[in-house]
Amino acid sequence: MKQFRKYADLPIIGPVVKKLMNLVVSQKANQISKHFAEYLSPVVALTDELRNESYKIRHKVYCEELKFEDLRPDEMETDQFDSHSTHCLIKHIPTGEYAGTVRIVRSTSEEQLLPIEKYCxxxxxxxxxxxxxxxxxxxCEISRLAVPAQFRKRATDKFKGSATGAINEHIYSERELRCFPFIAVGLYLCAASTSRKHDIKHCFVMMEPRxxxxxxxxxxxxxxxxxVVEYHGKRxxxxxxxxxxxxGLTPGFKRMLKNIEKKVATQFK
Structure with missing residues (x-):
């Protein structure tokens, strides 16, 4: 795919190259959607127990690994915005472990600021x-996306994977690896599905340009x-x-979104 990108903006052949790239992406998206549904499942944290799972993941990533926040005695990373947030998780079906988390911070009044409003x-x-x-x-604001180290490709990755979703290929099967780089995508689509349940139409986020x-x-x-500003890294x-x-979604990822929406809808019932 990289060899095609340099030709995508050229005259005459550019449109043809873009169509070819879109076709490749669509085909991969169809495969990823299928594999994602087989190995991973979206979970809306509607109970204290599930919310605690989210806080534990955040502590591992934001406090222990990235050191963006101080260590907490209870090993759960929380803040003032969690009280008016909905938390989402991605569950790894074969092991029952949680492969990532993200939250949707909502606002019901002028006093209830989003994190981006308060800090950035x-x-x-x-x-x-x-x-x-x-x-x-x-x-709303989507924030605190985190993927545990065991679900990332390289522990020494400078990008650290809090938003990449790559995993350790020595632990998981080759077929599972096909969908794990899209854990972050799955988390965003889970957040999108949950936001639609709350009739939210506009979303903000502070994220790395990458x-x-x-x-x-x-x-x-x-x-x-x-x-780009300095806020827990360049964001x-x-x-x-x-x-x-x-x-904007390609057909393959629209299919993935629909599958996630169905699973999210059953949880709200």
Missing amino acids: ISSIADDAVHPSDFPRSEI LARSLRFVGIPFQQVGP APYYISRHLLMS
């Missing part, structure tokens, strides 16, 4: 989409709305709407 509001450009542009009940490029490649077109503010998500 100055990073959003003046002429860009802003949380204040929408009713509070229709906005992750944003990866998500855009599979059809999740987060729009950068400000410059930038991004925005996506429900319409942008649904119009």
Whole structure:
């Protein structure tokens, strides 16, 4: 795929190359969707027990490994935003272990700020989409995405994998490896499904540009709305709407989203 990208913006052959790239991505997405459903399952943390699983993963990644936060005696990383958040997990079906977590921070009043509003509001450009542009009940922020070390490809990876989803190929089967680089994608799609249940239409997130490029490649077109700043590493503010998500996803990943939505819907019942 890399050898094609340098030709994608050239005149005449560029459109043909892009169509070929889209075809390859679509075919891979169909395979990933199938394998994801076989080995991984979305879980909405609707109980204290499941929420604690999310906090434990966050502690391992954000406190023990990345050292973004101080170690906690109870080994659970929590903050003031968790009280008005919905937490999602990805479960590894064969082992029953949780392969990642993410949260959707909601806002029901002007006083109930999103993390990006409290800590990084100055990073959003003046002429860009802003949380204040929408009713509070229709906005959210996706944050605290974390994938445990045992589900990542290399423990020494500088990117650390809190948002990559690659895993240790010496522990898991070759077939399982095909879907694990998309744990992060699965978490975002689980968050999207959960957000739709709450009728949320607009989402903000602070993320590494590298992750944003990866998500855009599979059809999740987060729009950068400000410059890169130092916030637990180099991150930038991004925005996506429900319409942008649904119009951007490739057919294969739309199928993956529909499968995740079905499983999420049964949990809310």
